[in-house]
Amino acid sequence: xxxxxxxxxxxxxxxxxxxxxxxxxxxxxxxxxxxxxxxxxxxxxxxxxxxxxxxxxxxxxxxxxxxxxxxxxxxxxxxxxxxxxxxxxxxxxxxxxxxxxxxxxxxxxxxxxxxxxxxxxxxxxxxxxxxxxxxxxxxxxxxxxxxxxxxxxxxxxxxxxxxxxxxxxxxxxxxxxxxxxxxxxxxxxxxxxxxxxxxxxxxxxxxxxxxxxxxxxxxxxxxxxxxxxxxxxxxxxxxxxxxxxxxxxxxxxxxxxxxxxxxxxxxxxxxxxxxxxxxxxxxxxxxx
Amino acid sequence: xxxxxxxxxxxxxxxxxxxxxxxxxxxxxxxxxxxxxxxxxxxxxxxxxxxxxxxxxxxxxxxxxxxxxxxxxxxxxxxxxxxxxxxxxxxxxxxxxxxxxxxxxxxxxxxxxxxxxxxxxxxxxxxxxxxxxxxxxxxxxxxxxxxxxxxxxxxxxxxxxxxxxxxxxxxxxxxxxxxxxxxxxxxxxxxxxxxxxxxxxxxxxxxxxxxxxxxxxxxxxxxxxxxxxxxxxxxxxxxxxxxxxxxxxxxxxxxxxxxxxxxxxxxxxxxxxxxxxxxxxxxxxxx
Numbered sequence: 102x103x104x105x106x107x108x109x110x111x112x113x114x115x116x117x118x119x120x121x122x123x124x125x126x127x128x129x130x131x132x133x134x135x136x137x138x139x140x141x142x143x144x145x146x147x148x149x150x151x152x153x154x155x156x157x158x159x160x161x162x163x164x165x166x167x168x169x170x171x172x173x174x175x176x177x178x179x180x181x182x183x184x185x186x187x188x189x190x191x192x193x194x195x196x197x198x199x200x201x202x203x204x205x206x207x208x209x210x211x212x213x214x215x216x217x218x219x220x221x222x223x224x225x226x227x228x229x230x231x232x233x234x235x236x237x238x239x240x241x242x243x244x245x246x247x248x249x250x251x252x253x254x255x256x257x258x259x260x261x262x263x264x265x266x267x268x269x270x271x272x273x274x275x276x277x278x279x280x281x282x283x284x285x286x287x288x289x290x291x292x293x294x295x296x297x298x299x300x301x302x303x304x305x306x307x308x309x310x311x312x313x314x315x316x317x318x319x320x321x322x323x324x325x326x327x328x329x330x331x332x333x334x335x336x337x338x339x340x341x342x343x344x345x346x347x348x349x350x351x352x353x354x355x356x357x358x359x360x361x362x363x364x365x366x367x368x369x370x371x372x373x374x375x376x377x378x379x380x381x382x383x384x385x386x387x388x389x
Numbered sequence: 390x391x392x393x394x395x396x397x398x399x400x401x402x403x404x405x406x407x408x409x410x411x412x413x414x415x416x417x418x419x420x421x422x423x424x425x426x427x428x429x430x431x432x433x434x435x436x437x438x439x440x441x442x443x444x445x446x447x448x449x450x451x452x453x454x455x456x457x458x459x460x461x462x463x464x465x466x467x468x469x470x471x472x473x474x475x476x477x478x479x480x481x482x483x484x485x486x487x488x489x490x491x492x493x494x495x496x497x498x499x500x501x502x503x504x505x506x507x508x509x510x511x512x513x514x515x516x517x518x519x520x521x522x523x524x525x526x527x528x529x530x531x532x533x534x535x536x537x538x539x540x541x542x543x544x545x546x547x548x549x550x551x552x553x554x555x556x557x558x559x560x561x562x563x564x565x566x567x568x569x570x571x572x573x574x575x576x577x578x579x580x581x582x583x584x585x586x587x588x589x590x591x592x593x594x595x596x597x598x599x600x601x602x603x604x605x606x607x608x609x610x611x612x613x614x615x616x617x618x619x620x621x622x623x624x625x626x627x628x629x630x631x632x633x634x635x636x637x638x639x640x641x642x643x644x645x646x647x648x649x650x651x652x653x654x655x656x657x658x659x660x661x662x663x664x665x666x667x668x669x670x671x672x673x674x675x676x
Binding site: 130230232365368369 | 415484516517521627646655667671
């Protein structure tokens with residue numbers, strides 16, 4: 102009997118120790134996938150050219166974007182303008198953020214920092230970093246309380262889809278945008294009403310720990326139907342990654358004036374970007 | 390003497406503890422609670438101007454910055470240029486990264502994310518800057534790419550011996566420029582050999598007050614310049630993080646070294662009295 106009481110006492114004492122430890126360990130990061138490190142866009146065999154929105158196809162016409170006729174015409178005009186030397190529907194020439202969903206292409210190296218409240222997606226590019234809020238907040242009752250942004254406002258939730266006790270999928274929904282935003286560098290447009298809703302499933306497969314996928318579905322009034330693409334990312338096998346600081350404005354040789362885009366020459370003067378482009382209107386200067 | 394049953398129970402519970410301990414790879418209770426949204430603390434009464442570097446003094450000449458005579462002249466030229474309508478040495482006007490140390494003045498809210506290997510400092514001002522303060526025990530790499538934010542290595546200290554870290558000591562090096570101290574355009578040396586040391590810690594009596602004692606060692610200065618920055622935590626459960634897209638609607642156009650205004654109709658306007666229009670030598674046609 103004494104032995105049993107002794108056993109019970111010891112068990113209770115040890116259990117108390119466990120409980121005492123638990124509150125001190127508020128962030129159990131082993132519940133989350135190990136996404137530490139430097140991620141880059143995965144390459145798909147046979148896909149060439151600049152980064153495409155649907156990474157399984159070349160950019161431009163092969164994307165077969167489900168655009169409404171009106172927006173198909175806008176995109177074709179953008180392609181024509183770019184062929185003539187313009188920036189045609191790609192707002193990033195002026196160091197504006199590509200915004201969502203294009204930032205998830207991604208153009209620079211990506212780091213994913215997970216805390217219980219937020220998953221931070223840090224991308225070294227123009228202004229591409231995001232917060233996916235996982236703190237249990239709901240969509241605000243007054244949507245005017247959220248300032249529209251290029252990245253939008255993302256609320257997410259973690260799931261353990263294979264039941265192994267560890268989250269493997271982050272589902273996120275993003276709303277409240279501003280523009281202009283394009284899907285890619287060819288200027289495939291999103292609607293200027295900026296009513297896009299973007300749903301993502303960011304999935305980590307523990308059997309392929311250095312791969313990550315992001316299934317992105319964009320619902321937008323420029324599209325005839327939701328457009329779903331599957332992005333893939335690869336983790337670089339580097340112990341201490343080099344994070345390049347990109348400051349777009351530092352060496353930007355494009356200047357936008359009154360809706361026209363010009364180049365800056367090496368000697369710092371304006372140059373035409375298109376054949377026979379007229380110079381900017383200087384009506385406000387008292388010229389000699 | 391413990392019974393065999395007790396020893397067995399201890400063994401089972403010890404195994405359980407080990408399992409639990411292994412699962413909790415990161416004990417965030419060992420670190421100060423820096424979660425939330427931080428903003429620049431209200432300055433003392435009488436302090437004026439935009440984001441002074443030393444927050445206890447008004448910006449500009451009132452800072453009494455220990456500048457070398459050469460950089461005092463550079464500073465005075467910046468003030469004169471600003472008085473004439475220019476941006477002087479304030480690179481933020483061009484939407485360039487202002488970098489360290491002025492980014493820690495907090496022109497926009499700051500988030501601090503503490504993980505064992507890295508403390509991240511996110512400030513969305515001009516660009517989506519994210520300082521990485523490496524606390525993984527690394528040594529200074531031999532070859533670091535210079536940057537506006539610099540390369541930061543930090544160490545957590547338990548200065549009060551309470552079994553919990555309370556102070557982050559940071560050293561930052563390997564810069565590029567130009568970098569100003571503050572919007573008056575007071576500049577750091579163009580050799581970019583700056584070394585910045587910080588001690589970041591919560592106030593002992595006010596958990597929503599954060600201190601950053603910052604010392605800048607730079608060849609534009611006659612001696613190390615130490616200032617005491619303070620940040621206050623916003624009392625909001627679900628912070629909203631504004632996106633600052635500097636180039637959007639800045640109203641300024643830079644062509645070479647000259648700055649112009651963008652008129653309401655988008656056309657260029659002079660930014661200062663008597664300013665000449667840009668040189669259009671590369672255009673064949675006239676508007």
